[in-house]
Amino acid sequence: MNIPKITFIKINKREIIIIIALLILAFASYFIINNKGPGAKAQIEVAQNLYGTYDLSKDQDIIIKDSKGQIIMTAKISNGTIRVITSTCRDKICIKEGAIDLSGQTIVCLPNKVVITVINDNNQIDGVLK
Amino acid sequence: MLIVNVKKISLIFISFIFILSLIYFYMNQNIVVSQTQFIMNTTVEIKLFGKNIDKNKLDKTINKAFNVMKEVEDNSTSYFAYEGNAASLNAHRGEYYRVNQDLIDQLSISIPFYNLTAGEFNIGLFRTVNIWKNASEKNYLPTREETLNSIGKSTPNDIVIDKFNSRVLLPPDMEIDLGGVSKGYSLDKVISFLKNSSVDTALINAGGNIIALGKPVERDYFNIAVQDPEVINKIIGTVKLRDGQAIATSGSYNRYYDIYGKKYSHILSGITGYPTELYKSVTVITNKGIISDILSTSLFLLSIDDGRKLIDKLDYPVEVLYVLNDDTIVKSEGFKIEYSQDNIYKNQ
Structure with a gap:
C-alpha cells in the first residue's frame, strides 16, 4: 500500500x-x-516654512538650503530612517542626534532653524476645511 | 503514464490557485476614487472609498453624486431662473407658486432659525446681498439705511408653505437667498444618494463644509485640517470627523466684499443687513450638513452667550470653536482638536 x-x-x-x-x-x-505604501515620511521645516516631505522608504540624500540659497545641512534617508550627516552649525547637535524613524520624533537644529519631524502616513489629512 | 498525469495535475492546480489568489488580492485592494468639480461657487471634492472590484461602479456613482449636487444648486439658486426654483419663486412673490421639493425642504428647516437667532439668520436677504455685491463692484460703501431698507417689513415667518400642493407664498416685499443653506443641504442629499448606491465610505469636501460617511480602512475617523483664518496654507489643527458628522466653517477670510481696500464679511446680519465682525471664524460640528451650514452662519452672527442658548434649544449634538479677533480660541468642551505645533492661537 x-x-x-x-x-x-x-x-x-x-x-x-x-x-x-x-x-x-x-x-x-x-x-x-x-502594500499600502510607505508608512512614515520625514517632514523638513526651515525657519518655520515647510521645506519638503520625503518618503522614508526611498534612500536619498537631501540638501537643505536656507532662504538665501546657502546650503546649511545634508540629511540622509536610509533603511527607513533619517539623520543629519552635515551641518554648518557650530556644535553639531543635530548630527549627534543620530537617526530617527518613529512618528513624532524630531531632529532640531536651532542655529540653522531646521526641524525634521517623522510623520506617520496613516495619520494623513483627509480634507482641509476652508 | 499515471504518475506523469498526477504531476501535471498538481502543477496545474497550484498555478490555478496562484492565479486565483492574485485576482482575489487585486480585486480586494482598497482604492479611493476622487473627483473635483466647481459647484455652488466653490471647489467640491468627492472621495469614495471601496474595493478595486467596484471601481467601475464607484466611477459611475461619483458622477451621479455630482449631478445630485448640481440639481440642488439649480433648484436653490436665486441667480438663474428655472421652473420651480428660488429665482422663479422670487419673481412670483406675492402669489402661490409651485416649487421643487428641495426648496420646500430647505425653507422648512431654515425658516425656524429666524426666530431661534432673534432675526440674525434671515433667508430673505437677496436684495441686501445684491446691494453689497454691487457696492463692491462700484467701490462704494452702502449706508446702514440702504441695507436696512432693502430687508423690508416682512420676515421669513411670513412665508407660507403649502406642503401638500408643493406651493410657496412669498411676501411681496421679500426675495430669498439660500446662500447659507443649500451647500450644507446638498451634502445631506449626496450622502443619502451614496447610501442608496451602497457606498459605505465617502468624504465630501465643499470648501467650508465637509461631511463624512463611514470610516477609512486604517482609522476610525477622517482627519480634517481646520484652516487658519489669517494665513493661507496654514492650519489651526486637525479634527477627527466620524461617520455621519458634518463640519462647517464661517469666516470673513475667504469671502468678502472689498470696498476702499477694506474687507467686509459676506455674512450679513438679518437685522441690519450689515456684516458683523465678532469673530475671525466659527467652526461647527454636528450630524447634519444643512444644520452645520445654518449654524456656522448663525453662530457667526450671535454673541457666544446667545450662541450657547441657541445650541441648547436644538435637538442636534453641536460642538463649536470660535477664533476671536484677538486670536483667542474659545470652544465647547466636546470640540476635540489637535492644535498644530506652530499655531499662534491662545487656547482658552
Missing part, C-alpha cells in the same frame, strides 16, 4: 523549482499588492 504513495510524490528537480518559484511569486505578489 505504501509503494504507490512514494511514486506519487516523485517529482523531478525542474518541477520542484517551478512549484517553489510559483509559491514565492504568490507570496511576493501578496505583499506587493497589499
Whole structure:
C-alpha cells in the first residue's frame, strides 16, 4: 500500500523549482499588492516654512538650503530612517542626534532653524476645511 | 503514464490557485476614487472609498453624486431662473407658486432659525446681498439705511408653505437667498444618494463644509485640517470627523466684499443687513450638513452667550470653536482638536 504513495510524490528537480518559484511569486505578489505604501515620511521645516516631505522608504540624500540659497545641512534617508550627516552649525547637535524613524520624533537644529519631524502616513489629512 | 498525469495535475492546480489568489488580492485592494468639480461657487471634492472590484461602479456613482449636487444648486439658486426654483419663486412673490421639493425642504428647516437667532439668520436677504455685491463692484460703501431698507417689513415667518400642493407664498416685499443653506443641504442629499448606491465610505469636501460617511480602512475617523483664518496654507489643527458628522466653517477670510481696500464679511446680519465682525471664524460640528451650514452662519452672527442658548434649544449634538479677533480660541468642551505645533492661537 505504501509503494504507490512514494511514486506519487516523485517529482523531478525542474518541477520542484517551478512549484517553489510559483509559491514565492504568490507570496511576493501578496505583499506587493497589499502594500499600502510607505508608512512614515520625514517632514523638513526651515525657519518655520515647510521645506519638503520625503518618503522614508526611498534612500536619498537631501540638501537643505536656507532662504538665501546657502546650503546649511545634508540629511540622509536610509533603511527607513533619517539623520543629519552635515551641518554648518557650530556644535553639531543635530548630527549627534543620530537617526530617527518613529512618528513624532524630531531632529532640531536651532542655529540653522531646521526641524525634521517623522510623520506617520496613516495619520494623513483627509480634507482641509476652508 | 499515471504518475506523469498526477504531476501535471498538481502543477496545474497550484498555478490555478496562484492565479486565483492574485485576482482575489487585486480585486480586494482598497482604492479611493476622487473627483473635483466647481459647484455652488466653490471647489467640491468627492472621495469614495471601496474595493478595486467596484471601481467601475464607484466611477459611475461619483458622477451621479455630482449631478445630485448640481440639481440642488439649480433648484436653490436665486441667480438663474428655472421652473420651480428660488429665482422663479422670487419673481412670483406675492402669489402661490409651485416649487421643487428641495426648496420646500430647505425653507422648512431654515425658516425656524429666524426666530431661534432673534432675526440674525434671515433667508430673505437677496436684495441686501445684491446691494453689497454691487457696492463692491462700484467701490462704494452702502449706508446702514440702504441695507436696512432693502430687508423690508416682512420676515421669513411670513412665508407660507403649502406642503401638500408643493406651493410657496412669498411676501411681496421679500426675495430669498439660500446662500447659507443649500451647500450644507446638498451634502445631506449626496450622502443619502451614496447610501442608496451602497457606498459605505465617502468624504465630501465643499470648501467650508465637509461631511463624512463611514470610516477609512486604517482609522476610525477622517482627519480634517481646520484652516487658519489669517494665513493661507496654514492650519489651526486637525479634527477627527466620524461617520455621519458634518463640519462647517464661517469666516470673513475667504469671502468678502472689498470696498476702499477694506474687507467686509459676506455674512450679513438679518437685522441690519450689515456684516458683523465678532469673530475671525466659527467652526461647527454636528450630524447634519444643512444644520452645520445654518449654524456656522448663525453662530457667526450671535454673541457666544446667545450662541450657547441657541445650541441648547436644538435637538442636534453641536460642538463649536470660535477664533476671536484677538486670536483667542474659545470652544465647547466636546470640540476635540489637535492644535498644530506652530499655531499662534491662545487656547482658552
